[in-house]
Amino acid sequence: MSYTQKKVDVLVLGGGAAGVCAAISAARAGKKVLLVESQGCLGGSRTATGVDTFYGFYTPKGQQRIVGGIPWEIAQLLTEANAAFERKNTYGAGTGITYDVEILKVIYEQSVLDSGAELLYHTYASRVHVSDGYITGVVLANKQGLTEVSANIYIDTTGDGDIAARSGAPFEKSDAAELQSLSTIFFMANVDISAAKSVSHDELAARMRKANQSGHYSLPREEGSWHITPHAGVIQANMVRVSGVDATDPYALTLAEVEGRRQTRQYVRFLKEYVAGFEDAFLVGTSHHIGIRETRRIQGEYMLTEEDVVIGRKFEDGIACCGAxxxxxxxxxxxRWVYVKDDGYYHIPYRCLVPKEIQNLLVAGRCLSATHSAQASARNSAQCMAMGQAAGTAAVISLEQHVPVSSIPIPLLLERLRSQDVVI
Known part of the structure; x- marks a missing residue:
């Protein structure tokens, strides 16, 4: 097996929403960046998992846009491509931007490549080397063999905090029974949308309960939803619920994939039998892999709490806004839904991206330093992208200042972010 070596300024591991923006922001500043992704496309849950809507750009009722920068650039590119539209969330969580998943894949790729970053698909980080509190290299594995990549700064945007965990950075992870459930997203076509809309969300839930009570169904979630997409007669459904799974256990995750597809067949049958407009509809696809909401949460310099979320707390080192x-x-x-008071928003502090004990590592995305319930708010897509942009910008400053990521000047970080049209 071949073993090669490579050197970059910034190594971003994980090409989801956070990783894309981290790579773009660091590369635009002139740094040599490598973005590594295990799948064959960028976007993670935004594409491969089939979650076709960005949430978190707006506050729920005031409709104040609180995320700008690279995330908003991406949203605008989708709109210009006639591949996105805005719509209200079923549960009052604010206006979302629903888009064509296939177009987003291309826009993410082109944006990363245009920034000057290098992109590598179908590759996993298998080993992390650490010395005196600094990561010295990450061993990548793919069909070509093993490559050890050394960088000055590493950004973990794997979602599961894989790099942080393997580096020895402390993290929290709830018991499997307490972790948020997993969901297999599915799409159906040939739906009579006008007829389907005649069934309210409350009535849909009532019919799910009735189906369960009939003994002919076993629907774990009785309040899931569906929504229209940019394509006529095609809907996306988020109804499947696979609970009690630690998605860092590959054996458990494998069984979850099987269970997610089994449940999908039940929900498709339910919609066709119980909901007007679905009589002649058919399943056109399920997500490439099951959607994961929560696994590891790193222990950072600060841990975001539910109280911070609910009262709309602001921080001096706030690098992203969230009203979700x-x-x-x-x-x-x-x-369980708990809303930010007064339809406001809170700050995600930079310290939530800085793991304890490792000096040249940042994280961004759903593995940020937060409690279980606070993470259930901050994990929204617009915020993950905003965290990624902040992490990429912070990495550049760390390199320029020759200081650990925990010691960069916060006023300078905020100044740089504002100059990139980030809303703080």
Whole structure:
């Protein structure tokens, strides 16, 4: 097996929403950046998992846009391509931007490549080397063999905090029974949209309960939803609930994939039998892999709490705004919603991106330093992208100042972010 070496300024591991923006922001500043992704496309849950809507750009009721910068650039590119539209969330969580998943894949790729970053697909980080609190290299594995990449700064945007965990950075992870559930997204075509819209969300939930009571169904979630897409007669459904799974366990995750597809068949049958407009509809696809809401949460210089979220707390090192409610998909048939007071927003502090004990590592995305319930708010897509942009910008400053990521000047970080049209 071949073993090669490579050197870059910034190594970004994970090409989801956070990783894309981290790579773009660092590369635009002239740094040599490598973005590594295990799948064959960028976007993670925004594409491969089939979540076709960005949430978090707006506050729920005031409709104040609180995210700008690279995330908003991406949203605008989708709109210009006639591949996106805005719509209200079923549960009052604010206006979302629903888009064509296939177009987003291309826009993400082109934006990364245009920034000057290098992109590598179908590759996993298999080993992390650490010395005296600094990561000295990450061993990548793919069909070509093993490559050890050394960088000055590493950014973990894997979602699961894989790099942080393997480097020895402390993290928290709830018991499997307490972790948020997993969901297999599915798409159906040939739906009579006008007829389907005649069934309210409350009535849909009532019919799910009736189906369960009939004994002919076993629907774990009785309040899921569907929505229109940019394509006529095609809908996306988020109804599947696979609970009690630690998605860092590959054996458990494998069984979850199987269970997600099994549940999908039940929900498709339910929609066709119980909901007007779906009589002649058919399943056109499921997500490439099951959607994961929560696994590891790093222990950073600060841990975001539910109190911070609900009261709309602001921080001097706030690098992103979030107005999204706590959206906790537990093991039961319902979802717990807790909204930010006064329809406001809170700050995600930079310290939530800085793991303890490792001096040249940043994280961004759903593995940020937050409690279980606070993470259930901060994990929204617009915020993950905003965290990624902040992490990429912070990496550049760390390199320029020759200081650990925990010691960069916060006023300079905020100044740089504002100059990139970030809303703080």
């Amino acid at each position: 409610p706590v959206e906790d998909h537990g093991a039961g048939k319902d979802t």
